[in-house]
Amino acid sequence: MxxxxxxxxxxxxxxxxxxxxxxxxxxxxxxxxxxxxxxxxxxxxxxxxxxxxxxxxxxxxxxxxxxxxxGLNNQLVVSYKEENMMALKNLFLKDYSGVDEDDYSVAVYNQQQVYDSLFFVLDQYSQLGRLSVGPISYAEDEEGKLLPLILCKEYYKRGTLDPSDEAFNIDSELETVCMSHDPKTANQWKTQNSSFFDLDFYRLVDIRATFQLKGINLQTVRSRELPDCYSFYVTITFDNQCHSGKVKIFLDIDAQSCACRDWKISGTAxxxxxxxxxxxxxxxxxxxxxxxxxxxxxxxxxxxxxxxxxxxxxxxxxxxxxxxxxxxxxxxxxxxxxxxxxxxxxxxxxxxxxxxxxxxxxxxxxxxxxxxxxxxxxxxxxxxxFQKYNVLILTMTAAFPKVLRFCCCAGMIYLGYTFCGWIVLGPYHEKVNSILVCGEALRLEK
The missing domain is CATH 1.20.120 (Four Helix Bundle (Hemerythrin (Met), subunit A))
Structure with missing residues (x-):
């Protein structure tokens, strides 16, 4: 220069x-x-x-x-998804309190509670049209037929267990058995699939109920915009992987928006x-x-x-x-x-x-x-x-390389502290422990 x-x-x-x-x-x-x-x-x-x-x-x-x-429009979309998540949890989870316990929604501790919670999901699904106050309904396939609820249980292939003698014989290979539940056959699902609900809890790993729902976000009409149609892919999991006497119940939603196929709206939207x-x-x-x-x-x-x-x-x-x-x-x-x-x-x-x-x-x-x-x-x-601002800008420009070097050194110390804390204190924290359990489960599945 x-x-x-x-x-x-x-x-x-x-x-x-x-x-x-x-x-x-x-x-x-x-x-x-x-x-x-x-x-x-x-x-x-x-x-x-x-x-x-x-x-x-x-x-x-x-x-x-x-x-x-x-951002205002996107905020409506996010709030719609979050409120639907809360609504579906209240609809399908028995004794849901409205406040999630850590990462799961509900936990049960005896066999009767597991059956009651599982049957509650199926009963609520059969009565969705009479229960929900929102514009939500069953999903249909291309031929106009209602998509059923699919219920799958995953368990160890065979095994015997005797804790009093400290003896067990477990085949680690997992088997999956599924059944489908159509809303129109709500009165027959218990009698036709009674053997499915004969659960051996010592072999049971998890139970998953998956179904698809359709909804329309009508609140965007107030902001004078066209509403979006949504597909909700709902998964309810009864997690017994830990076999600790505590079955955790998760409800996860994958909400995907799409353009409505047939719509007509009047006004200024x-x-x-x-x-x-x-x-x-x-x-x-x-x-x-x-x-x-x-x-x-x-x-x-x-x-x-x-x-x-x-x-x-x-x-x-x-x-x-x-x-x-x-x-x-x-x-x-x-x-x-x-x-x-x-x-x-x-x-x-x-x-x-x-x-x-x-x-x-x-x-x-x-x-x-x-x-x-x-x-x-x-x-x-x-x-x-401007001279006063130019001094600040020149100072920041000159100090920027040194700040980067300091961040690199501080980052090394922070990473070391993070890994040390993760292995020493992490297993005693509920959220970190759940991450470790999920990671181990994924590794075993692979």
Whole structure:
């Protein structure tokens, strides 16, 4: 950088340089000084309007507004899934208290409680249409038939156990037996499958009840948006892997949203969707403009660097050092271009979601959130033109490598502490212990 400053301040009184070369150098010096000016200085020097600054300010406002609108809609989606989880737990889990005990929902401790809880799931499933207060129902296949509940029990193939004599004979190979339960045959499932419910608890590993439900998120109508249809893949697990006399009952839901096949809605929801699509299209246009302007600035900077390097080498027989070359490559422009690309992709995904062609809320959130972060971080570039802020930015830039080295050293100590605490104290913590048990179960299954 010192070499570049000396060149800008260098006088033209050099005898060995021709008049034409002096004019060329003067032009190059003017261009170099102009390149390193702030937008306000450029406007005062040549009357160039700061279009990039105007576009960046407009982009910040629009992308932030877009993110807020999408975040409010995504919040409705998340709350709908969470409340359905609570509703289904209250519907299908007997004696559910409303507060999960650690990682599981309910625990039972004797055989009669296991049977009661299992039969309760089947009875509630048969009466779902009369019990649920939400817009939820059984799922159907392509032919219009109701999808049944599938109940599977997994147990050791054979074995004998006598704790009093401290003797056992267990075949570690697991067997799985399944049955299906149709809501229309609710009165027959106990009599037709009585042998299935003859459980040998000392051999029983787990029981899984899986079924699929359909629902519609109508709350988005209040926000003047089209509702989404959902498929809920519900799994209820009676976990007896530990064989400790405590059977844990889990209820897990995999909720997948999709576009409703047949819908009709009156009011302003569809009109509001059109307005949002137009707004997103305008955001894409602004981001494209910003990306084009920043790309143009990078190209001009590279050409200016080539001119400077060529003149400096021809007239002074010196090569521009790497530090001076880096001054021409503005990293802020790269950051802005990356944020523009992320915002464009996120806006396209948002438009597809609003048009109900996609339901990738999480992916869209990543693109929009990251682009907004980069856009706001890019504002720091304009703070460099103020002396007080520039000192802070220079200090942070100089200290950043040392901070990274400190984080690496602290990270090594933290990892060592984490592994030590995990093996020494982890088995005595319920959540860590459940993770260890699940990991061991997965290893045995493989």
């Amino acid at each position: 010192e070499l570049l400053v000396r060149y800008l301040d260098r006088s033209n009184s050099i005898c060995s340089v021709s008049t034409q070369d002096i004019i060329k150098e003067d032009t190059l010096r003017d261009d170099l000084k102009y390149y390193f000016m702030s937008p306000c200085e450029k406007y005062r020097a040549r009357g160039q309007k700061p279009w990039k600054l105007v576009v960046q300010i407009l982009k910040i406002v629009m992308i932030t507004t877009q993110l807020i609108l999408f 569809q009109k509001n969707t059109h307005y949002l699509l137009v707004f997103d299209a305008f955001v894409i246009l602004v981001c494209l403009t910003s990306a084009v302007l920043c790309t143009r600035s990078i190209i001009l900077a590279v050409r200016l660097l080539q001119r400077f390097s060529r003149v400096f080498h021809e007239n002074y027989n010196h090569k521009v050092c790497e530090d001076d070359q880096k001054e021409f490559l503005n990293g802020w422009y790269v950051l802005v271009i990356v944020s523009d690309l992320l915002a464009i992709v996120g806006s396209i995904l948002k438009m597809e979601i609003q048009a109900k062609s996609l339901t990738s809320y999480d992916v869209c959130s990543i693109f929009l959130g990251t682009s907004t972060l980069f856009v706001w971080a890019g504002v720091i570039r304009y703070l460099e033109y």
